[in-house]
Amino acid sequence: MSSLTEFFTLSNGVQIHQLGFGTWQIPDGADTYDSVTTALKVGYRHIDTARAYGNEASVGRAVRDSGIPRDQIFITTKLPAEVKDYDQAHATFEESSSLLDLGPVDLYLIHAPWPWSEPGSDHRVGNVAVWKAMEELHEAGRIRSIGVSNFEVADLEALTSATRIRPHVNQIRWFIGNTQDETTAWCRANDILVEGYSPLATGAILGNPQVKQIADKYGRTVAQVSIRYLLEKGVLPLPKSTTPSRIAENADVDFTLEADDVAFLDGLTDTAN
Template sequence: MEYIKLNDGNIIPPIGFGTYKATEQEGIESVKQALKNGYRLLDGAARYENEEAVGKGIKESGLSREDVFITTKVWREHLGYEETKKAFYTSLKQLGLDYIDLYLIHWPANYKNFGDNWKKVNADTWRALEDLQEEGKIKSIGVSNFLVEHLEALLETAKVIPAINQIEFHPGYWQQEVKEYCDNKNIIVEAWSPFARGRVFNNELLQKIAEKHKKSIPQICLKWCLQHHVIPIPKSTTVDRIIDNIDIFDFELTEKEMLEINEIPQIGFSGELPNEWPDRLPAS
């Protein structure tokens, strides 16, 4: 796997392993299996309530700390400068680590819940990440589920441009406007829910392309992400699927196939909108 260089000079693996719902012993084993089978990027979050299991899985894998790129996130209920710092150190303790490779704001503050103060809340939260990065506690900092309006507001006061924006990104819903804005700002996009929670598995076009390449539909979705220069974050607790999801570096989709997949009508959209919470609480 060829690593990707971030705008801060750090490098990140081109595919990650999602740990959402990977809790307790099952979580420990899935992390160990992922690392055993070649994954080096683990994507977690305080909200997943499994950071201790993820930390144990890393330790039991036998890999050195420097060989594993670890992401976690600050949850929406802990936004703000002081609250974010407290949340970060709680995550650090739960994971049993000395530093985090990538720390993200899980969801942005919005007007609906913070009124005219939403920009300041995001700015204060970001300032906490910048300070933690300067102190050496975090290598790279970024955001998750930020739309263009949130990014533009953040950049009004940010000293550091986010290295990553992790968004819902899959065939049938790939947020092209956000992707293009991030590309222009040299912000790498990561894809959560790259399989649209399984809703793409019956798509006839994807089935046809998968048969042509002798690959599975999940592998086609992940390769489509990679060829968009997006880092996919698949998750599974099944060993066969863990292995299948990383076996995507021996084929290429044609330009025509990429365009066809781009044109798939909306399918599998989670309905989770950054400006509408908490009426609909996101699951990842």
């Protein structure tokens, strides 16, 4: 079996492909359309976007033009971090739904617990308000699963104590040397799938000599080992690239890291420096 065709199962029974293709920082238009088209041709069936990325329309067009049946592709998008109002959450979802033009969204996330301009600020009340809008959209069949992004334990506890549906997913920055152990453990204990964005530390890990030492042992690239590491840890990786050869390379991760090598990677720190 391939990581492109295997699944994690969310707590509500929805299946999500084990490997996703991220589109953060890919401009709308030809760049997004071409990279998503390439990813789908390589075999990716899980595409991750966000209203904040500004490229939902191009993602949707690439999926529609691919000829692949819609029910074979898993689409994630996200509510902007600045939206902390019930009515605005409904309206913003309608914008994303219209831009994607793909029918029900497979996964919809709160992009962050606070606006990007105010990291760490308290928006617990607003998060509960937008979550209730998302619960309604989920129950109406407009969204198949709902979740959060960039939430730490305190954020998760505040949200889950005041709402009915527990998040199905928490998408966080997760890579070798930055494994967010406390948040990851809390999610596991509460049956919330952890997705890891920036599995290559936004490229910074690619020059790491210790990870390269492991990669050389397996005849693989640093990128492939970095992505495989997330899968070995039960975390869903979301690599991103606009280069066709790297899009394919990042999907070629059907090998197994030995336990000693996983333990070695567990011990690494500062891999993004």
